[in-house]
Amino acid sequence: MRQRPSGRHDVFIFDLYGTLVDIHTDENQPSLWRRMAGFTARAGARYEAKELHAAWLRLAAAEEARLAARDRGIPVACPEIDLKRVFAALYAEKGAAAGDALIAEAAWFFRRASTTHLRLYAGARELLDGLRRQGRRVFLLSNAQSLFTRPELELLGLADAFDGVYLSSEAGCKKPDPRFFRLLLERERLAAADCLMIGNDPRCDGAGARAAGMETWIIRSALSPRDAEGCDQEGMDLKKLRRWLSK
Numbered sequence: 001m002r003q004r005p006s007g008r009h010d011v012f013i014f015d016l017y018g019t020l021v022d023i024h025t026d027e028n029q030p031s032l033w034r035r036m037a038g039f040t041a042r043a044g045a046r047y048e049a050k051e052l053h054a055a056w057l058r059l060a061a062a063e064e065a066r067l068a069a070r071d072r073g074i075p076v077a078c079p080e081i082d083l084k085r086v087f088a089a090l091y092a093e094k095g096a097a098a099g100d101a102l103i104a105e106a107a108w109f110f111r112r113a114s115t116t117h118l119r120l121y122a123g124a125r126e127l128l129d130g131l132r133r134q135g136r137r138v139f140l141l142s143n144a145q146s147l148f149t150r151p152e153l154e155l156l157g158l159a160d161a162f163d164g165v166y167l168s169s170e171a172g173c174k175k176p177d178p179r180f181f182r183l184l185l186e187r188e189r190l191a192a193a194d195c196l197m198i199g200n201d202p203r204c205d206g207a208g209a210r211a212a213g214m215e216t217w218i219i220r221s222a223l224s225p226r227d228a229e230g231c232d233q234e235g236m237d238l239k240k241l242r243r244w245l246s247k
Contacts, residue, residue: 009215011190012131012245013181014162015199016142016149018223020124020238021156024117028053032113039109044096052090059089067172076211078177080168083107083145107147120156121221123238128161130242140165141184141197143174143204164188175201176208185212198241200224202231217241 017023026032033049040047047055063086067079087106091098098106131138140162142149146169153159166184168174175181185192192213199205200221209216219241220231233241 009136009194009196011137011139011195013139013141013184013195013197013209013214014128015175015197015201015205016140016144018200018221019198019205019219020121020128020158021152022117022119022121022222023115025111025114026116027114029114032110035113036106036110039106040090040094040096043091043098043102045091045094045098047090047094055090055093056086059086059093071173074179076177076208078174078180080143080172080174082169082172083147084169087147104147107145108151111148111151118152118156120158121236121238123242125157125161127238127242127245128158130246132163134246137163137188137190139163139184139188140167141175141180142166143168145169175204176211178208178211181209181212181214200228202228206230 014020030049033053037047037049037052040052060081060083063081064079067081068077071077071079084103084107087103088098091102128138138161144167146167149167150159150165153165164184164187166180168180171180171183173179181197184190185195195214197205197209197214197216198219199209199216200219200223202218203225206216206218217233218228218231219233219236220228221236224231
């Protein structure tokens with residue numbers, strides 16, 4: 001266990017999945033792609049299930065390669081694709097038009113069909129509300145797709161729980177890229193020394209935040225990397241964390 005961060009922080013930046021939210025998804029299950037093939041066919045994009053899965057992987061890889069080429073030479077560059085482009089390309093390859101509303105509907109159908117478990121960790125909302133009542137500012141900084149996560153924040157009752165929400169698909173880069181952390185600092189006009197990053201991944205949340213000048217608190221949860229080392233808190237106990245942060 002590392003020594004607790006020094007000083008009183010006025011700004012708390014939270015990771016989402018594995019820190020505030022427990023989730024399990026499976027995007028490789030055959031039933032998902034059969035259901036998705038039925039969904040895309042309604043708008044004229046007719047795929048066999050295996051064909052659709054292969055096209056998804058191919059188009060996502062092409063988008064990742066495009067962004068990687070853009071960021072070549074940038075230290076710790078971790079580009080993040082926006083799945084809006086992938087969903088649009090899936091329809092376009094079959095000659096079907098897909099506007100923003102259809103893409104959002106398809107993405108949410110995909111997310112619900114691939115998710116087997118989604119819930120708040122005990123005490124998550126109370127933790128966020130307690131900090132804000134004390135006059136602290138609370139932000140979300142998550143490696144996440146906007147098409148999935150913004151509806152899930154509504155579903156989980158967290159849409160109004162933060163002073164700002166930063167998602168990697170909207171930023172074009174992801175943790176541990178320091179650019180993602182600095183984007184939040186710059187837009188909110190915050191000093192890194194006033195911020196504490198709270199997450200469950202020593203590399204993405206920990207190393208990335210420290211590279212941007214922040215102190216960190218890393219919780220080992222069930223969704224932490226198996227080889228995670230140097231965690232500050234063993235086990236998901238947000239009530240305990242709330243008591244400490246409230247001091």
